[in-house]
Structure formats: C-alpha cells, structure tokens
Amino acid sequence: MAVTTIGAGAVKPKVSGDERMMRVGIVVIGLFLLIGLLLPLYAMMSKSFQDSDGNFIGLANYAEYFSTPALFFSIYNSLTVSVLATVITISFAFVYAYALTRSCMPFKGVFRAIALIPILAPSLLPAISLVYFFGKQGIIKSWLFGESIYGPIGIVIGEVFWTFPHAMMILVTALSITDARLYEAAAALRTSKIRTFFTVTLPGAKYGVISAIFVVFTLVFTDFGVPKVIGGQYNVLSVDIYKQVIGQQNFEMGAVVSVVLLIPAVISFTIDRIVQRRQVALLSARAVPLEPKPNRTIDTSMLIVCGIIAFVIVSIIVMAGYASFVQFWPYNLNLVLSNYDFDVMDGGGWDSYTNSIQMAAWTAVIGTAFIFTGAYLVEKGQGFKKGRTVIHFLAILPLAVPGMVLGLSYIFFFNHPDNPFGFIYHTMAILVVVTIAHFYTVSHLTAVTALKQMDPEFEAVSASLKVPFYKTFWRVTVPVCMPSIINIAVYLFVNAMTTVSAVIFLYAPDTTLAAVAVLNMDDAGDIAPAAAMAMLIFATNAVLYSIYSLGTRGLQARTQAWRKR
Amino acid sequence: MTTAMQDSPGHESAGTKTYLRIDDLTKNFGAFTALRDVSLEIYEGEFVCFLGPSGCGKTTLLRCIAGLDYQTAGRIAQGGTDISALPPSERDFGIVFQSYALFPNLTVQKNIAYGLENRKVGKADTERKVAELLELVGLEGQGPKYPAQLSGGQQQRVALARALATSPGLLLLDEPLSALDARVRVHLRHEIRQLQERLGVTTIMVTHDQEEALTMADRIVVMNHGVIEQIGTPTEVYGTPKTAFVADFVGTMNFMPGTAAGAGRVRLGTVELNCAAMNGISEGTPVTVAVRPEDFVVRCTDGANGNAFEAEIDDMEFLGSFYRAELKVPGMGESRIVVDLSVNAVRDLELAGGRSLPVAVPSDHILVFPAD
Numbered sequence: 006m007a008v009t010t011i012g013a014g015a016v017k018p019k020v021s022g023d024e025r026m027m028r029v030g031i032v033v034i035g036l037f038l039l040i041g042l043l044l045p046l047y048a049m050m051s052k053s054f055q056d057s058d059g060n061f062i063g064l065a066n067y068a069e070y071f072s073t074p075a076l077f078f079s080i081y082n083s084l085t086v087s088v089l090a091t092v093i094t095i096s097f098a099f100v101y102a103y104a105l106t107r108s109c110m111p112f113k114g115v116f117r118a119i120a121l122i123p124i125l126a127p128s129l130l131p132a133i134s135l136v137y138f139f140g141k142q143g144i145i146k147s148w149l150f151g152e153s154i155y156g157p158i159g160i161v162i163g164e165v166f167w168t169f170p171h172a173m174m175i176l177v178t179a180l181s182i183t184d185a186r187l188y189e190a191a192a193a194l195r196t197s198k199i200r201t202f203f204t205v206t207l208p209g210a211k212y213g214v215i216s217a218i219f220v221v222f223t224l225v226f227t228d229f230g231v232p233k234v235i236g237g238q239y240n241v242l243s244v245d246i247y248k249q250v251i252g253q254q255n256f257e258m259g260a261v262v263s264v265v266l267l268i269p270a271v272i273s274f275t276i277d278r279i280v281q282r283r284q285v286a287l288l289s290a291r292a293v294p295l296e297p298k299p300n301r302t303i304d305t306s307m308l309i310v311c312g313i314i315a316f317v318i319v320s321i322i323v324m325a326g327y328a329s330f331v332q333f334w335p336y337n338l339n340l341v342l343s344n345y346d347f348d349v350m351d352g353g354g355w356d357s358y359t360n361s362i363q364m365a366a367w368t369a370v371i372g373t374a375f376i377f378t379g380a381y382l383v384e385k386g387q388g389f390k391k392g393r394t395v396i397h398f399l400a401i402l403p404l405a406v407p408g409m410v411l412g413l414s415y416i417f418f419f420n421h422p423d424n425p426f427g428f429i430y431h432t433m434a435i436l437v438v439v440t441i442a443h444f445y446t447v448s449h450l451t452a453v454t455a456l457k458q459m460d461p462e463f464e465a466v467s468a469s470l471k472v473p474f475y476k477t478f479w480r481v482t483v484p485v486c487m488p489s490i491i492n493i494a495v496y497l498f499v500n501a502m503t504t505v506s507a508v509i510f511l512y513a514p515d516t517t518l519a520a521v522a523v524l525n526m527d528d529a530g531d532i533a534p535a536a537a538m539a540m541l542i543f544a545t546n547a548v549l550y551s552i553y554s555l556g557t558r559g560l561q562a563r564t565q566a567w568r569k570r
Numbered sequence: 571m572t573t574a575m576q577d578s579p580g581h582e583s584a585g586t587k588t589y590l591r592i593d594d595l596t597k598n599f600g601a602f603t604a605l606r607d608v609s610l611e612i613y614e615g616e617f618v619c620f621l622g623p624s625g626c627g628k629t630t631l632l633r634c635i636a637g638l639d640y641q642t643a644g645r646i647a648q649g650g651t652d653i654s655a656l657p658p659s660e661r662d663f664g665i666v667f668q669s670y671a672l673f674p675n676l677t678v679q680k681n682i683a684y685g686l687e688n689r690k691v692g693k694a695d696t697e698r699k700v701a702e703l704l705e706l707v708g709l710e711g712q713g714p715k716y717p718a719q720l721s722g723g724q725q726q727r728v729a730l731a732r733a734l735a736t737s738p739g740l741l742l743l744d745e746p747l748s749a750l751d752a753r754v755r756v757h758l759r760h761e762i763r764q765l766q767e768r769l770g771v772t773t774i775m776v777t778h779d780q781e782e783a784l785t786m787a788d789r790i791v792v793m794n795h796g797v798i799e800q801i802g803t804p805t806e807v808y809g810t811p812k813t814a815f816v817a818d819f820v821g822t823m824n825f826m827p828g829t830a831a832g833a834g835r836v837r838l839g840t841v842e843l844n845c846a847a848m849n850g851i852s853e854g855t856p857v858t859v860a861v862r863p864e865d866f867v868v869r870c871t872d873g874a875n876g877n878a879f880e881a882e883i884d885d886m887e888f889l890g891s892f893y894r895a896e897l898k899v900p901g902m903g904e905s906r907i908v909v910d911l912s913v914n915a916v917r918d919l920e921l922a923g924g925r926s927l928p929v930a931v932p933s934d935h936i937l938v939f940p941a942d
C-alpha cells in the first residue's frame with residue numbers, strides 16, 4: 006500500500022489515476038493558453054522595445070509615437086468616439102431593456118429578436134449600410150446638414166448599432182433580477198413613479214449599467230471594422246495598427262500602438278470584473294420576481310420608442326441587403342445577382358466564404374470541446390489547486406485583449422524563425438487557434454456557470470462507486486450541460502464568421518475569409534459586393550441562429566426529458 | 571452476493587471487532603483547525619452517529635474517512651489497512667449526501683446500476699441486483715422514472731440503494747434526512763436503521779439532530795469545535811454526559827451555578843444537596859450543577875435523604891403526556907428551573923401556578939461540572 010507519511014503524522018495523499026489524468030488535462034489547457042495568448046502577447050510587447058533589426062532600444066519607439074501628433078492624436082479620437090457611442094448605446098439599450106422587462110408592451114418576443122440582429126453581422130455591415138444612407142450618393146445624405154458620414158459621426162452610429170445587443174442583454178439581465186417587494190414597499194409609501202424609478206429601479210440595476218458601460222466602451226474602443234470602413238481621415242487606434250503594419254510595414258510602431266490600445270482595455274476589463282463579482286452576490290439573494298402591471302401611458306410610449314429603435318436596426322440591415330442586389334448604385338437600381346459573383350472580384354471570391362464556414366465550424370467544434378473540458382477541469386478538478394487557479398485567470402484574460410492586438414502578437418510569435426510552432430503560420434489552423442483564443446472568455450464563463458449549477462458531489466459519488474471521472478463527465482456532465490454546450494458552439498461559430506480584427510493579419514492567399522473579403526472589397530471600392538458578402542455572412546448566421554432557437558426547443562423536449570417533473 | 575448482503579443478528583450484537591480506526595486526526599483549512607486530534611474506533615456492523623452543532627466538523631471528519639478531503643495529520647485504518655493516503659476511488663465505502671447527488675439525466679435504475687456497470691457485472695446480474703435493491707428500499711416499479719419525478723423521501727432511498735449497490739464495507743451518510751419534512755424523516759429513521767441491521771454494514775451517519783442520533787445509533791460521537799466531547803451509547807450520552815456541552819446539546823438540561831461543598835455535596839445558593847459523582851472537584855470550587863427536568867421528584871420527597879428543597883410553581887405548560895413547569899426556588903435567587911411533572915402527579919397533588927411544593931433530586935441524577 007502506497008502510504009507515505011512525512012514528519013509527525015503529516016499525510017501525503019497518493020495521487021489517483023483520475024487525478025493524474027486531470028492534471029495532464031489542466032497542463033494541456035494551460036499550454037494552449039500559454040502558446041495561444043501569453044507568449045504572443047509577450048512577443049508583441051518586447052517588439053515595442055526593439056528596432057526593426059531586433060535590437061533593444063528601450064522606450065525610443067514610444068518616444069517617437071508620442072512626438073508624432075498624427076499618431077498620438079488617435080488616442081483622443083478613440084476615446085471621443087468610444088465615450089459618445091457608449092453614452093448613446095447605453096441610453097437606448099436601457100429604455101429598450103426596461104420596456105422588455107418592466108412594461109406590458111406587446112410583441113416583446115419580436116422586439117427581443119430584432120435587438121439581437123446586429124450580433125449576427127460583422128461590424129463592417131452597419132458601416133457599409135451607412136454609406137448607402139449618408140455617403141456621397143446616400144439616399145438621405147441631406148439629413149446630416151452637410152456634415153460627412155466619413156468620420157466620427159459614421160463611426161458612432163455604426164458602433165451604436167453593433168454594440169446595442171451586447172448592452173441590451175446585460176441590462177435585461179440586470180433589470181430582471183429585482184425584488185418585487187421593493188416596489189410594493191415604494192407603492193405602499195405612496196412614492197411617485199418617477200421617484201421610484203430613481204430610488205429603486207436605477208440603484209437595483211446599477212451593477213448591470215456599470216458593467217454594460219465597460220463592455221460597450223471596450224468593444225468600441227477596440228473595434229476595427231466600423232472605423233476602417235467609415236472612419237475616413239478620422240484616425241483611431243485600431244486602424245492605426247492596421248496602417249502601420251499593412252500600409253507601412255512598421256511592425257515596431259504597430260506594437261507600440263497595440264500596447265497603447267491594450268492598456269485602457271485591460272483597465273476597463275479589470276473594473277468590469279470587480280463590478281461583476283459584486284453583482285453575483287446580488288443575484289444569489291432570494292427575491293420575489295417582479296410582474297409588470299399594464300399601464301397604458303407607459304406601455305404605449307415604450308412601444309413607440311422601441312418601435313423606432315427596432316425600425317432603425319431593421320433598416321440598416323435591409324439597406325445593406327437591398328444595396329447588395331442593386332446593379333449600379335444610384336444610377337441603375339435594377340435588382341440583379343451580379344454583386345454576388347465574388348469570383349470576379351478581389352478578396353478571395355466564393356472560396357473565402359467556404360473558408361469562413363470551415364474555419365467557423367472547426368472553431369465551434371474544437372473550441373467548444375476544448376473550452377468546456379477546460380472549464381470542467383477548473384471547476385470540478387480535485388487537487389492541483391494552483392494549476393486550476395492559473396487556468397481560470399488565463400481563461401478570463403482574452404476578454405481584455407483586443408483582436409487587432411492578438412492578431413499582431415501572433416505574427417511576432419508564430420512567424421519567428423525559431424518558433425517550433427511556426428508551421429501553423431499561414432494555415433487554417435492558426436486562424437482557428439486565434440479565434441478560439443480571442444473568444445475564449447465568454448465561452449469559458451458560460452461553461453463555468455452551467456457547471457456551477459451541477460451538484461458538487463457528483464464527482465465524489467462517482468469516485469465512491471469507483472467510476473472514473475471521464476465516464477461521469479461523458480454520461481452525466483455533458484448531457485446535463487448540453488444546452489450550454491450548444492450555446493457555446495453557436496457563439497463561437499457566429500463570432501468566427503464575423504470577426505475581422507483577430508484574423509486580418511493572419512490569413513494567407515488560400516485561407517482568405519469572408520469578413521476579410523468584405524473589408525478588402527470595400528477597400529478596393531467594390532462596395533456593393535462588400536455589402537453582398539456581409540449579407541451572406543449575416544444570412545448564414547441568421548439561419549444557424551434560427552435553427553438553434555427552434556432546435557433547442559425540440560432538443561429540450563427530447564434529450565432533456567428528465568427536467569420535467 | 572457478498573457478506574454485506576447477509577442478514578446480521580441485529581442491533582445489540584454489533585461486533586466488537588474494530589473495523590475503522592482513527593488516530594489523532596487533525597484537519598486544518600489554512601489557519602483554521604476544523605478537527606483537532608480526533609481519535610475513535612468503530613466496530614464492525616455498528617451504526618455510529620456523529621452528532622454536533624452545525625460547523626463543528628462532522629462533515630469534515632466524514633470526508634476525511636472517505637478520502638474526499640485529506641487530513642493534515644493523523645491516520646485512518648479500515649479493516650486493518652492504513653488508508654490515510656488513499657484517494658476515494660481506492661477506498662471501500664458508499665456515500666449518501668444531503669443533496670442525494672442523484673444523476674438527473676439517468677433513470678432510477680441507471681442511477682442504482684451506475685457503480686455496477688463498471689465492475690464487469692453481467693447485464694442480467696446487474697438487472698437482478700437493481701431489482702433487489704429497489705425492493706429493499708421499497709421502490710418496486712419506480713426504476714424507469716427520473717429522479718425529478720420522485721418525492722424527496724423516494725430520492726433519498728434511491729441514493730441509499732445506489733450507495734449500497736456495490737456492497738461497500740462502510741456506509742457514510744451525511745445528514746441524509748435533513749432535507750425532508752418531519753413526518754417522512756421519522757419514518758425513514760426506522761427504515762434506514764432496519765436496512766442497516768439487515769445488511770450488517772458498518773455505518774456512520776452525520777446529524778445535528780440529537781433525537782435522530784438517540785433513536786438510531788448504537789453509539790454516538792458528540793463533537794464540538796472540532797474535538798470529540800464524548801463517545802458512548804445513547805443512554806450513556808443522555809444519562810451521564812461527560813461535559814457540560816454534551817449535557818446541554820443532548821436533551822434538555824437545567825444548569826445551576828453552585829459551589830463544591832466537599833465530600834459529595836454541592837451548594838446552590840442556600841440549598842445544599844448530596845451528589846453521587848463530584849468528578850474530583852475540590853471544596854470551594856465554583857461548579858455548574860446539571861439536572862434533567864424529568865429527574866426531579868415531587869412525590870414522597872421525605873425519603874430523599876434531605877436532597878429536597880422548597881420551590882414555587884411559576885408557570886406550567888401542558889404538553890399532552892406531561893407538564894413542563896418553571897419553578898422558582900427561593901434559596902437560589904432569580905433563576906428558574908425547568909421540571910417535568912407527570913400528569914398523575916399534577917392531578918394527585920393538585921399542582922397549579924403559584925403553588926409551593928417540596929422538590930427532591932436523587933443524588934445519582936445530579937451532574938457536577940467545573941464552572942467555566
């Protein structure tokens with residue numbers, strides 16, 4: 006019997022086969038996050054302190070950056086559009102979320118579905134659509150009173166559209182978890198509706214609002230698609246990285262801008278984590294759910310406001326869709342399919358679409374399996390506490406890293422001649438790896454939430470029955486968590502289809518992607534084909550999402566029969 | 571079937587062969603000591619309860635025995651083998667948690683068969699065993715249902731059947747009844763106990779409910795703040811508690827401050843009483859005197875060798891089969907004592923609030939503890 010006793014009765018537990026296997030799993034996940042995240046970031050940061058020959062030159066690059074107004078002025082620009090877009094998005098999203106949770110407005114299901122539309126489209130799509138509305142030949146160009154859409158106005162409108170669903174979902178959650186008793190107390194004290202709103206509703210949703218602010222701010226601050234298409238001469242940080250690297254081949258300056266972009270993102274991320282930790286405590290409190298009561302005035306005004314917001318969202322999509330069929334905007338408005346003939350245009354043709362589907366499918370399958378298993382090991386593993394804590398931290402980190410920064414970091418790391426993993430550079434594999442790494446956090450947190458709802462003693466019971474952990478994982482954990490697993494897969498697929506920033510530096514001639522093709526066609530002036538490709542991405546995601554929504558109902562009925570009493 | 575499934579002779583004759591032996595077990599969580607120098611022996615076929623208030627370390631001790639947590643120091647031996655460092659999968663036990671931890675997506679049948687499937691038991695044998703276990707726990711015909719379709723009590727039985735399916739040498743139950751409502755709980759107490767006697771499986775049950783421990787256990791291990799206060803049969807723990815904590819935690823107890831008055835006597839205010847056991851406390855030391863409400867005598871108090879005092883009934887509460895009275899003792903100051911009075915004593919002596927009467931305590935029912 007392998008009993009090892011040390012000193013005065015101290016016990017050194019024997020490591021079981023299960024535990025050994027779990028440790029190996031944790032180490033594998035750790036290595037992935039090390040190679041797919043930490044080492045590339047390190048390579049990028051060290052590059053920012055080097056000259057083009059790789060010699061260490063201290064802060065010289067930073068000195069150059071901050072003495073070039075054309076460069077550092079982008080910080081101001083990025084902050085300006087981010088703050089503006091955040092304020093506008095949060096205001097609209099709050100009203101919308103309020104209407105969905107606290108009013109008796111009709112058609113809530115439809116409104117909720119419409120609000121989610123922007124998630125399914127690449128951020129390039131609203132920007133292209135805005136060109137058709139307000140561009141040089143836009144149909145309602147005059148509404149801007151002579152201002153140009155190419156610049157901060159276009160960026161802000163595009164970003165508001167694109168970040169709206171993210172803010173709305175957070176706020177719906179925050180407004181759903183309230184205690185009806187507070188409102189009853191307020192009513193009993195004859196508090197006016199307005200006062201109740203400011204003394205009960207707002208404080209209750211406080212953490213949700215703060216969290217939504219940081220999420221939207223970070224999304225806008227780091228987004229590349231919208232400013233790339235509609236930013237014009239208005240430089241922002243993410244586009245600067247692109248220009249430095251692709252336009253001027255100045256990789257060192259690209260690294261400097263990346264660090265400048267990374268810092269606020271990390272700060273914003275850190276604050277958000279702290280805020281969210283508090284909200285968890287709020288969630289676990291037992292509360293009586295609030296049932297909204299009909300109120301003619303409120304319900305009607307909510308319907309009008311939400312109707313306008315929903316109309317704008319739908320028009321932006323419809324405009325891109327319409328433009329994609331128009332033969333020659335604005336002179337020949339015949340509807341044709343020629344813009345979908347991608348093979349005669351730059352950007353990779355139809356291959357880029359099939360590449361995207363392939364890449365998204367691999368990301369969804371491998372990413373989900375990998376991330377869910379990782380979350381399981383972190384959450385349910387025994388022993389090796391240090392390893393599990395490190396993985397959990399590393400899994401949260403990608404949320405703080407902008408896609409552009411991650412993509413550029415991959416160039417420095419994987420393109421290095423001494424890197425043994427260099428062989429994946431310029432392959433489909435590196436696109437899948439970077440996408441999994443980029444969207445790791447949300448998937449990981451979804452998995453952790455699902456796993457936390459499982460009885461913590463399942464593993465103990467199966468050990469007592471001498472059933473190896475992987476068997477219980479496969480027979481119990483995976484089936485019970487299936488809804489969340491599918492949710493993660495859909496999330497990864499949709500994002501892999503729409504992402505531009507992480508992959509823009511990494512695709513090769515035979516691995517062009519649809520979203521990148523949108524950008525390149527737009528760059529080449531082929532706006533209608535760009536709109537067509539963006540619509541194709543959107544349609545693909547919309548179909549998948551509809552199947553998912555309808556399918557989960559059917560799946561729930563069949564495989565989750567045990568949930569019913 | 572293995573020996574564990576054979577009928578055992580029964581309750582009183584649980585073996586005296588040590589099955590589980592725990593030596594100087596200590597468990598720290600960081601700077602916090604959850605268990606301190608815990609030593610105990612559990613005999614083969616015995617039903618032992620770990621009893622103590624919430625947070626005293628009962629679950630921790632149980633988890634150490636199972637290997638789900640590892641002790642910081644100390645040893646555990648099961649069936650003569652040192653298992654101190656073995657992972658749970660290499661120990662021999664079945665466990666039922668407070669939450670039952672039934673696999674929600676598997677039917678009752680599959681839950682019970684879960685541990686068998688991995689042991690190369692044939693399909694027919696597995697089915698037969700599952701049917702046998704279902705019958706054993708009184709759930710015939712419920713096999714194809716999912717756990718969510720069963721009541722709490724039924725789920726509890728499934729968990730029990732699953733834990734017993736692999737015929738473990740040791741059955742561990744962590745507050746198995748606390749999630750159930752009172753009526754089901756009382757019923758299941760008997761069932762679990764009967765089942766355990768039939769199978770003869772050595773069983774440890776954690777509970778914070780003293781009534782549960784008193785009615786079910788062969789022996790009770792009373793714990794407090796990570797140490798064992800007393801180990802004994804229910805009668806011993808109730809009748810001769812070793813510490814004031816045990817006296818207080820198990821049953822109802824009157825505690826009265828007093829002083830040791832030498833040679834088997836204690837003084838309470840102006841009242842002096844004989845007591846059988848002084849636990850070697852020297853004269854003049856402040857003590858706590860403990861008497862159970864049912865140990866006071868109100869009839870024939872003359873024959874009590876002077877172990878009697880005058881008291882006045884302050885308040886009386888009818889509890890069906892007896893009265894619980896609060897008495898004021900003029901010689902003992904402001905504090906009240908609680909005395910249980912039989913219905914016939916109240917009737918015969920015409921007792922009522924405000925009445926004064928002599929009350930006696932047999933000297934062997936007076937417990938004396940050092941004052942703290």
Ligand SMILES: Nc1ncnc2c1ncn2[C@@H]1O[C@H](COP(=O)(O)OP(=O)(O)O)[C@@H](O)[C@H]1O
Nearest residue numbers: 599602604622623624625626627628629630631
């Ligand atoms: N994993 C843990 N980490 C830190 N403290 C713990 C842990 N598990 C238990 N404790 C502490 O140890 C003490 C005993 O806990 P436990 O054995 O669960 O008590 P109980 O007697 O109620 O079953 C409690 O104070 C508890 O807070």
Ligand SMILES: [Mg+2]
Nearest residue numbers: 628629745776
């Ligand atoms: Mg406990």
